[in-house]
Amino acid sequence: MKLNSEEVNAIALESRLLLTEEELSNAVRYINNFLDMLDRFKELNLENVEPFSFAETLECPLREDTVISFTNTQAIFDESEHVDGAFFKVPRIMEE
Amino acid sequence: MELYELNLSFLVEGLKAKKFSPLEVYESCKNRIEKCEKNIHALITRTEDFAKSQLNENNNGILAGVPTILKDNLCTKGIKTTAASKILGDWRPPYDATAWKDLREAGAVLMGKANMDEFAMGNTCGNSAYGATHNPNDISRVPGGSSGGSAAAVSAGYVPFSLGSDTGGSIRQPASFCGVYGLKPTYGMVSRYGLISYGSSLDQIGPFARTVRDLQLVMSVISQYDPMDSSCFRGKKFDFTHSEDVSVKGKKIALVKEFQDFKLDTPISDAMKKVQKILEDEGAIITEVSLPVVARYAVACYYALAMSEAHTNLERYDGIRLGYTVKDASGIKEMFERVRSYGFGSEVKSRIIAGTCLTEPSRCEEYYVAATKVRTLIAQEFTKAFEDVDFILQPVTPSLPQKIGENDDDEMKSYATDLYTLPVNLAGLPGLSFFTGYSGNLPVGLQLIGKRWSDPEILNTGIILERHLGTPKIANGGE
Numbered sequence: 001m002k003l004n005s006e007e008v009n010a011i012a013l014e015s016r017l018l019l020t021e022e023e024l025s026n027a028v029r030y031i032n033n034f035l036d037m038l039d040r041f042k043e044l045n046l047e048n049v050e051p052f053s054f055a056e057t058l059e060c061p062l063r064e065d066t067v068i069s070f071t072n073t074q075a076i077f078d079e080s081e082h083v084d085g086a087f088f089k090v091p092r093i094m095e096e
Numbered sequence: 097m098e099l100y101e102l103n104l105s106f107l108v109e110g111l112k113a114k115k116f117s118p119l120e121v122y123e124s125c126k127n128r129i130e131k132c133e134k135n136i137h138a139l140i141t142r143t144e145d146f147a148k149s150q151l152n153e154n155n156n157g158i159l160a161g162v163p164t165i166l167k168d169n170l171c172t173k174g175i176k177t178t179a180a181s182k183i184l185g186d187w188r189p190p191y192d193a194t195a196w197k198d199l200r201e202a203g204a205v206l207m208g209k210a211n212m213d214e215f216a217m218g219n220t221c222g223n224s225a226y227g228a229t230h231n232p233n234d235i236s237r238v239p240g241g242s243s244g245g246s247a248a249a250v251s252a253g254y255v256p257f258s259l260g261s262d263t264g265g266s267i268r269q270p271a272s273f274c275g276v277y278g279l280k281p282t283y284g285m286v287s288r289y290g291l292i293s294y295g296s297s298l299d300q301i302g303p304f305a306r307t308v309r310d311l312q313l314v315m316s317v318i319s320q321y322d323p324m325d326s327s328c329f330r331g332k333k334f335d336f337t338h339s340e341d342v343s344v345k346g347k348k349i350a351l352v353k354e355f356q357d358f359k360l361d362t363p364i365s366d367a368m369k370k371v372q373k374i375l376e377d378e379g380a381i382i383t384e385v386s387l388p389v390v391a392r393y394a395v396a397c398y399y400a401l402a403m404s405e406a407h408t409n410l411e412r413y414d415g416i417r418l419g420y421t422v423k424d425a426s427g428i429k430e431m432f433e434r435v436r437s438y439g440f441g442s443e444v445k446s447r448i449i450a451g452t453c454l455t456e457p458s459r460c461e462e463y464y465v466a467a468t469k470v471r472t473l474i475a476q477e478f479t480k481a482f483e484d485v486d487f488i489l490q491p492v493t494p495s496l497p498q499k500i501g502e503n504d505d506d507e508m509k510s511y512a513t514d515l516y517t518l519p520v521n522l523a524g525l526p527g528l529s530f531f532t533g534y535s536g537n538l539p540v541g542l543q544l545i546g547k548r549w550s551d552p553e554i555l556n557t558g559i560i561l562e563r564h565l566g567t568p569k570i571a572n573g574g575e
Contacts, residue, residue, distance in 0.1 A: 008449065015407065015452045016432040017445055030446045031453060033508050034403075037396050038454075041466040044393070044473070051468035052297075052475060054283065054327070054524055063323045075174070075190035079418040088416055093428050 002035045003028065099124035101570055104162065104256035104310035105338070111161050118151050118161025118205075125163045125207060128573075129254045135235050135574025138248040139208040140168045140226045141176050147205040159317065160203030165249045165258040168209040169216055170196055170301070171290035175206070179292045180214045180224035183439025185419040193290025194322045195259060195301045202317045207255055210245030214441045215410065216266055216294045218242050219514065220503060223443050228500055232571035233275055233537050237497040240270030243304070247274040250304045252573035257305040257314050261291055263298045264398055265492070265517025268529035271304055272492040272541025275531055275568040277558065278304045279311050282548050283524030284329040286315075287322030295405040296327075298398075298521040307567055308530070308558035312336040315551065335552055342556040345379030349544075350485040353384045354391035355516070361495045363535035367542055371489060371532060374564045385481040385488065389473045390519045397474060398518040399511055400454055400467035406444075407451025413439065446507075475523040482547035487557060491516050492529050492543045516543065526551040528558050531568045539568060 003011075008028045012019050019027060077083045082090060099121050102110065110116055126144050133139060147163060155161075166172065169179040171189035178184045192200065200206075213223040221244025222228040229244045231237040232252035239248040243260025247270035250258050260267045262280035271278025279302045286301045293299060303314040316336040322328045351372075360368070372382050415421035415435030425431035440448065454463040481488070493513055503510065520527040528544045544561075546554045 003453070008453075011453050011456070012445075012449050013433075014456075015448050016429070016436050017440070017448065018433050018437040019445070023442060023445065026442065027446055027449050030507060031450055033506070034399070034450050035453075035463075037508050037511075038400055038463055038467075040393060040396055041463075041470060044389075044470065046466055046469040049469040049472050051465060052471035052522075072190045075188070076417070079187055079190075080416065081421050081423060082416050090416055091425050091428050091431050 001032050003031055100128040100253045102256065103307045103567070104305055104313055105307065107162060107256055108159065108313070121161060122147060122151060122163060122205065125255055128252070129207065131575060132232065132252050132254070132573030136230050136232050136248050136252055137227055138210055138229050138245040138252065138254065139165070140178055140180065140211050140245070141209040143175055143206050143208050146175060147207050150205040155203035157201060157203035158313070159199060162204050163207045163255045164199060164204045165208045165210050165246060165255050166196055166206065167212050167243050167246045167258070167260045169212060169261060169292040170259060171292070172196060172206065172209065175209065177209065177292070178226070179216070180212045180226055181439065181441065181444070182225045183413045183420050183435065187418045189290070191290060194287035194324060195318045196290065198318050198320055208249070210243070210249055210258060212245055213242035214444050215292070215406070216242040216261055216263055217406070217443050217447055219265065219269055219510070221245060221270065222500060222503070223441060225441060230500065230574065231273060231497055232573045233539060235574040236499055237538070238273065238500055240273035240497060242266040244270045247271050247276055247278065247304050250274070250276045250306060251568070251571045253570040257303055257310055259301055259303055261299055261301050262521065263294050264402060264521050265514050267302045267304065268492050268517050268527055268543055271529040272539070273497040275534070275539025275541070275571060276304050276306055277308055277311055277531060278302065278529040279315065279551065279555070280520060280527045281315065281319065281551050282526045284327050285319050285334065285549070285551060287320065287325040287328045289322055289324035293409040295402040296409060297405060298402060300521070306570070308555055308562050309338045311558070312338050312555050315555070332549065336555065339556070340559065342559050343379065344375060344557055344560055347380045347487065348383050348485040349375050349380050349487045349489050350383045350385040350481065352391070352488060352490055353386045354388055355490060359494060360491055363496060363540045364491050364494065367532040367540045368489070368491065371542055371561065374561065375489070378560055383485060385485055387477050387481060389470070389477050391515070393470050394474055394519040394522060395512055395515055397467045397470040398514070398522055400463055401471065403447045403451035404455045404464050405451070407448045407455065410440070410444070410448055471522050474519060478519070478523040478525060486546065487554065488545040490543050490545065492541050496535060496538050496540065520545055524548055526554055528554045530558050530561055532565050
């Protein structure tokens with residue numbers, strides 16, 4: 001086993017996920033099976049291989065740098081319960 | 097014959113010739129949905145009222161008055177869009193996805209948003225916060241996924257065509273399971289602007305329909321350059337004009353050597369033989385290509401990349417700007433944790449954790465970077481293969497659709513069944529899932545793959561295959 005439940009729980013917390021005991025036990029099994037599957041990469045010599053990119057999009061097509069007006073901002077605010085005037089209001093960021 | 101039974105091209109011709117009205121078509125499709133939806137549950141949100149309001153817009157476009165359905169990960173302005181996840185709540189996007197905007201401008205009217213696996217993660221359409229969709233050919237079985245609702249809706253005659261998305265087979269596998277045609281276009285051919293992201297280097301929007309000709313018609317509308325999607329390739333023109341005067345004479349169509357030893361359900365291996373014979377009789381040359389890296393490493397490579405990208409894409413769901421939220425959190429960390437822990441389903445959580453794990457600095461080189469390099473080898477293997485052959489013929493899945501609830505408890509074994517579809521996404525290729533006939537009441541599909549941008553040629557070959565194999569019938573939808 002590559003990762004124990006403590007390590008998997010720490011990764012889950014990094015992802016801002018709180019797992020139940022059952023979820024954690026499933027996640028431990030899942031991650032370890034998954035990492036075992038990825039072990040087969042070690043059979044390949046990847047030293048001189050470049051990471052993948054689509055040949056045609058190596059040069060990312062750029063748009064003209066012009067302002068496009070978006071008039072439907074109210075529709076965006078309407079979807080949030082954390083709006084204060086023209087701003088999103090979030091809970092405190094600094095921990096006490 | 098009822099109007100809902102008409103395939104897209106006939107429907108378009110009939111509407112144009114005023115043999116029937118858009119309202120009559122709308123009523124027929126609406127009644128069909130009413131009749132079958134309790135058995136199939138293909139839709140998360142029904143939008144018949146919106147469709148009816150669209151009929152008053154007097155659109156004269158090529159799809160004027162044609163009902164359609166979109167997978168619920170395509171943004172629709174002012175209409176609830178969920179990606180089948182609790183975390184999006186009742187979110188109404190402030191804009192339309194480009195593919196839907198193109199269809200809407202061409203006159204298509206929206207009858208509903210289709211069920212799917214949450215955030216497109218799954219291959220059964222059972223991993224949805226809104227319950228499972230059933231296969232319209234046999235409601236005890238899965239319709240495939242993740243675009244299972246879109247495929248089931250076309251199969252059952254709700255609408256003549258729909259849109260789905262395909263990250264590792266999510267159009268082609270449900271098309272095969274439901275007995276319709278599905279195209280995963282070349283990466284970069286159809287704009288993904290407004291598609292809720294899963295694996296951005298793999299995601300592609302594409303159509304479902306009951307004939308190949310209908311796929312051509314839809315592709316002619318949605319294969320447009322869009323500056324809002326930087327993967328959309330500028331400067332290419334694609335001709336999806338339908339013609340019956342098509343040929344595969346002299347074309348080289350390959351089977352994958354390494355796949356020959358893998359076990360297939362008998363109806364699928366029988367279909368492979370039948371289709372080879374048809375192509376040979378039409379003058380094609382059946383040959384073989386070797387894809388050893390694909391066969392051994394594609395599944396691991398795909399899931400390493402898909403999960404890494406998913407974990408990044410899903411970081412944005414924090415409960416602040418949209419969707420499910422809590423109002424009494426004491427701090428931002430508590431808010432994120434409560435929103436995400438409640439909002440995401442278990443498969444999504446597993447994939448986020450796996451993606452976080454693979455991209456951590458201590459493991460990134462060993463797993464994520466290695467996977468991006470393996471992907472290069474896979475793409476190179478395909479490029480080399482397509483120097484010698486025109487198309488690759490292969491199954492979509494090794495088995496026919498399983499019973500609902502008969503999922504493999506070992507996720508890795510379940511992932512391995514995606515071997516025939518996901519290499520196509522890794523290399524950004526087009527793939528057509530086509531109907532070959534029935535085994536009992538279950539449809540049997542196969543897949544044709546081509547080099548990048550060969551989508552029009554693949555569909556032309558599909559026209560020939562459909563001529564020989566027949567057009568799928570509308571499923572009984574549990575009635």
